[in-house]
Amino acid sequence: MEVLQMKKDESSKKKRHSLRDSIHEFLALLSYVWRWKKSVFAMTVIYMVSYTVMMALQVYLPKAVLAELENRQTIQHLFMVLGMISVFLMGSILLSDHLVVRLRNNNFILQNEMKMDYIHKLLYTEYANLENMEFITKRDTAKAQLYGGDIGEENVSADLSNFLTFLNTMFASVLSIAFYSVMLGRQSVFIAVAVLLTGIAVYAVFSQSGRRNYQYNERISSAWRKAKYATDRAGDFSMAKDVRLYQMENWLTGVTRKYMGIRQHYKGVVQRFDAEMEALVSVCIAVQRLSIYGYLIYEVMNHGMPASDLVLYAGMAEALSQSLYECFSHMQKIKQMSFSFHCVQEFLQYGQDTKEIALPIKKEKATLKLEHVSFRFPGMEKDVLHDLNFEADSAEKLAIVGVNGAGKTTLMKLICGLLTPTEGRILLNGKDLGMMASDERYTWFSCAFQDVSFLPVTVQENISMCTAKKTDTKKVVDCLLMAGMKEKVEELPKGLQERMEKNINEDAVDFSGGERQKLILARALYRDASVLILDEPTAALDPLAENELYQKYAGFAKGKTSFFVSHRLSSTSFCDRILLLDGGRIAEDGTHQELVEKGGLYAEMFELQSHYYKERMSQEGRLA
Incomplete structure (x- = not known):
């Protein structure tokens, strides 16, 4: 059933990735490399030439030896020819190897450059993006391309650190293909056409295999992630007590075995398909070789082609086949890498970034006013906060209270400019907070949020x-x-x-x-800073430390506009004013005494909490 379900999930696919998209992504990656280091392309051109010369000389060397023997040249002449060829061959080999080392080093530096762009984006992106699931998904995808995904050996992301190596080998193969095609075409159009047709057939097989593997790797990775989740829970020591107390061992083992079985099934399908494709490629190459060698033998026997030419053209045909194979295989890799780079670029270009300027902290008096402020997270249908209207005067101490999930922390993030209202506006000293640059907004606030880091x-x-x-x-x-x-x-x-x-x-x-x-x-x-925000600052404190903080709060907040967020109503009596949030709205607004006398939700919550604390103190007194 699970396999069938995964097949159904696979049927709901995104639109097909077109050749035009791949070309656009490849050109974008080349443009990035060009902006980063133009000298890489000079190395690429030199490598193309040296690689082609090296391969051509290796093919020509047997021909030269046979030609010398056929023409009955002297030993001195033979060694002179071999010496000249060897000098050029060794020079091209040394130059090619040197460039490969340089390119590998540049590969590493290039990927580090992309990683620094990734880190820069995380540090300077608008905070609202960090709570946006679309941004988080793009971040995770980009991270998988740069650092490797956490989905096992079926990770469909390409290793961008090898891009320059594959790019240079592909371009060198293209030049070699052009060279051998011209040389073979001058002798026999039949040989050139036979090799090129075989190359096209091999490319078609590669493309089909790549598409099939990508589809199945998505299914394999899905199963792997689920199996890995269960494995991680088993190794998560923070869950060790729950695993043992609730006897979760068999459940976790069963889940792991189930999804590893699904993974194994799909891997078997992929391996069988790859074996079939490899057999088809071998057949195509075998037919090509038989055809070429048959033609060359016919030329030797019927038209007097020298044996040295037979060796030369056979070697060229073999080299052309190898170049086509390398070119097409590297094209597939570069296509994957270009898509990986596209995923990274999508992340880097998402949303707005803050400026890289450290501005001085604001210490002047601040008045805040919310006008019909509503907020909902992207993708949600319901507002977290709806139509909030209130004003916080300069140096006023406000308590923000409400049950868990009332939107207290979200309101604080709106006030300090981390989030932007979906509707309405927040005024800081009469200026719209949303019209300020984010780095300027942040200079007005000192914040202590719940999540401690x-x-x-x-x-x-x-x-x-x-x-x-x-x-x-x-x-x-x-x-x-x-x-x-x-x-x-x-x-x-x-x-x-x-x-x-x-x-x-x-x-x-x-x-x-x-x-x-x-x-x-x-x-x-x-x-x-001018505005102090304390979001549940006593959540992890013991009663003595909590009481000490309450007594010091007036000193902390002196001369500042301050917000004290808490679900403990005992912490609100020392504030000038209290706002009670309920259902994303301001349900009540007033001083502690006013709200208690009003007899509403605040008074009810305060009475319940007071009763709990009195009962607890009474029990502790009896135990003492």
């Missing part, structure tokens, strides 16, 4: 988010003090110079979840 650098650099030379150490210490982490960091053997992230630095310090959240707070305080 650090770099494998020192504690100090993770707070300042710049190099040690540009870091104000005293300011870092002050921010750690405000965040409640000064004593912890001072206790470390290297203090502020202790490195983080054990997956990179084996001797890195290991902070708890709550401590990491405090470090993120210290990072936001160090930035010290």
Whole structure:
């Protein structure tokens, strides 16, 4: 059933990739190489000539020896001819080998250049793209082309690091084909036509085999990804407890065996088809050779062709066949590489990028106003936030509350300019936030979001988010003090110079979840911008640390427009105003006292949470 289902899935295909598309992609890749390093094409031309000379001399050498013997030349004359041919042959071989080494090195540099473009795109693309599934899909595809996919040996992406090598061999083969075709055509049109017809037949076989393999590789890769998912879950130590407690061993083993079986089935189909195609190619080449040798023997026996000419033309025919084979096989590889490059370019050209300019952080007073702001993620039919209208005055402390999934974090991303409203606008000091360049928008905000992330650098650099030379150490210490982490960091053997992230630095310090959240707070305080956004800053803190943060919040937010996002309503009483989000809308707006007296949803949620905390404290008191 699974095999049938995968066949049905395969039937819903994208439009066929045309020859015109392939040519356009190939020219785009050549254009990229031209802009990167024009001297590569000079090397290509020299390699084409040296390769063709090398192959031609190898073919001519047996003819020269036989001709000398047929003409009864002296030993001295024979060695002189062989010496001249050998000098040119050795020179062309050495030059070709030198160019191959140079091109391989350029291959590596070229792919690194593409990888740097890929990394640059990730760093400078608009943040909204990072939450766009179309962008994420293009990113994953581009990454597979540059770094190799994670779909096993059936990875259909081409290795772009070999592009220049294949390109030069293909062009050299084209020149060799032209040379041998002219030389053979002067002696016999029959030989040239026989070889060319065989080459066309071989190309047709290659094309058919390539299309068939690509189709089946898609199915094989699909099965491999599913099998690999189950294998990865078995090796994911974070799931080790669940695997054992819920007895998932047989399930994971069964899934792996099932999809590996499907993979094996399709691989068998591909291997049988490839064997048939290889047999067909062998038959075509055998027929070609029999025809050519038959013709040459006929010429020797009936028209007195010298044996040296027979050897020469037979060698040329063989060399032409080899050149055609190499040319067509490399064309298939380059076609795949051009498509791979096209996937990379689609990713690099997606959406807008920010400017590469570090602007000074804004510290002036800021007023924010939302006018009929709605937002939905691309591809979704329903708004996450709908028709929001409110104003945050300069130095006002706002609490944003609501149940999980109410859109609190999305609202904060809209306010700080990471996301753009689908409808409406956000004004910052009367200026439309959407009309500002993204790098200018970001200078107004200091943010501490829920998702905690650090770099494998020192504690100090993770707070300042710049190099040690540009870091104000005293300011870092002050921010750690405000965040409640000064004593912890001072206790470390290297203090502020202790490195983080054990997956990179084996001797890195290991902070708890709550401590990491405090470090993120210290990072936001160090930035010290006009607007402070704290998104669930107490989620990983214990009650004592949480209470300490509440008491310090007024100091953090002094002189700043600030937003404190939380689902714990006990954290809102110290804010000037509270906005309650429900169903993507502002359900209630007011001070803590006003909303409690109103008796609405906020009052109901506050009462429930208060009852829980009172009951918990009572139980802890009885246990004590």
